Amino acid sequence: MADYRFPHRHLLGIEGLNRLDIETLLELGDRYVELNRSRVKHANTLAGQTLVNLFFENSTRTQGSFEIAGRRLGADVVTMPIATSSVKKGETLIDTAMTLNSMRPDLLVIRHGSSGAVKLLSRKVDCAVVNAGDGTHEHPTQALLDALTIRRRVGDIGGMRIAICGDILHSRVARSNVACLNMLGAEVRLIAPRTLTPPGADDWGAKVFTDMREGLKGCDVVMMLRLQQERMDGAYLPSAREFFHFWGLDEEKLSHAKPGAFVMHPGPMNRGVEIESGIADHKTRSLITEQVEMGVAIRMAVLETLAKNAPETAKAPAPAGAKK
């Protein structure tokens, strides 16, 4: 696979990738896991290149993970403090993009609260764009790091039964994961109350369950999703305690999955709402901290792969009003 050329300029979502694309990234990710576990965690693949982190939504782990990934590859990493920037002063999203583009970054990592916003920006800039989460649409590096985590534990994801539980409706992680795991041949299940199940989810290539015990039957991996506080105020769910009672992962519910099934969570966790502490901290079954480790490795793989795809000489930046 070493001679396979990743055919995409950007990583905007899992949608649009094929199985070979994903496996290429996972394999490279695997190699970076080894590098990250060694004493000198440096590669010079991105030496001289500029990586700009543009986070319109607050994030600790994803932003940090991309920063570390960029630095370990030798890039110059700049994180734009958007919350206190000119965006607050009324600059439009496109103007912000054009301004940044003029600084000639090589890689732009973007998180934005609106679905589709990252794609919009990718059309306006000359560098490679990585979607670090857009609204409730996609979070491709999360899906890739989850796949890497599972693959390293079980070998082949093909044929694994994997349940994704909780707030599917508002989850970009779920959307990316369903696409990614499906492509790798897993049997994906979605478990959620009807109010948090997106319409048409049964057409995603996943089986939909409302009863958690039934849904967890025979699962090799259980992926829990974060439940936003504002969903529990009576609009989508009556209360946190009711959610935990029916859809929170506890020992009893987990006993319906395969013996020894792994538990994952993209973080940050609401202990006692979607997951019981004893399970989140379980020494052999919880892969939650491992996911964070894989996050850095897979992001290094993504950054390197996209950087390699850059055209040799970049054009001069287009003026703000120009059509792309």
Added chain:
Amino acid sequence: MTGRTAIYNARLLDPASGLDTNGGILIENGLITDIGPQVSKTTAADVKIDAKGKALAPGLIDLRVKTGEPGAENKETLETAGEAAAAGGVTTFIVMPDTEPTLDSVALVDFIKRRADSVAKVKVHPTGGLTLGLEGAKMSEIGLIKQAGAVFFTNGDKPVEDAGVLRRAMSYAASFDALVASRPDTPALSKNTVMNAGAFAARLGLRGAPPEAEWIALERDLMLAETTGVRLLADCISTERSLAAVERAREAGVKVSCSVAAYSLFFNELDVGDYLTYCKVQPPFRVESDRMALIDGLKRGAIDTVVSAHDPQPTEDKRLPISDAAYGAVGLETLLPALLSIAIREEIPLLAALKPITSGPADLLGLPQGRLAKGAPADLVLFDPTAPWACDRDDLSSRSKNSPFDGRKLEGKVLRTWVNGATVFERG
């Protein structure tokens, strides 16, 4: 209950099986253990009761009862409602969540169950409020409340006006296959009205509720039931067009059932007559063609359940100018006589008239009672299906006496009622 009780020489009526034959019923440990012509005077039993040829049917199940407990015990308590129910042959009733505080939590639903178990003569099941405080804004803990024993969810007489809230509550309830009841009403059209809108209301100078108030809300509810997949009970529909809409939706595969208040089958708007406040109810008495269409629906089996819509109101809230009077009518004691009277007057077979007050509601809620079958609880009513009488509100057992049937002639009298094989009412 110890020993065996035989009720013999009865006309057995069981809508669930279509049984209409002479015979008897044998009761052991509160359950029906034998049924049919073989149960007779000579059957070995500790207690033998001669039914003297009268009708013996499953005790009634009433899906819409309000008491004042908790919060307005001056209107009715679970105990007094139990008395009224027993006197009316109603052996199971479902209480609405419109109390003070509202039945919107595990604790209150549990309270009703325990309280009714200790004070009510008949079986009582609580509903759960669909939204907190019935305010129509936030859904209640539907899953936990269902586990606590609520048999369905409803916002009672306060319709959920926000379609988004209703849609999500229905969708969430569908996660638990919970039944959601909604009395279709559009407050913007029906607020502060006294009776059905139309020429008669105009002549009386009273504000009327137009039937569109019901149609608009019903069509909305049906659409949301279709898209969310919830089981919907269209509660107390009162017009021809509403029944047609329910039947059309059912035909299209929507999981919808409907209830009709007994008074909607008995009265029309003209009965409000001389500003009778006991006839001020929601939904209001409609026009005669609506009443006839509902009766036709009853004949065809299109109405899943007929309810008493029992809503006790004390004199101080009723003896007022009609515009100021409270809505509501008591109905537990007149549910069976009203249906029997209609059966006679409109030539409806007895089994068809009894089904929506026995096996119909039992099947909606998945209850074992409501049928004459071996192994079913011995919840029974013995009645004379044709005995004429005149209703006098002062003779009602209910704590409140606000009955529109006051002074009306009715056919059909309850003689004796059993719950789990024990007599809870016997006419002296």
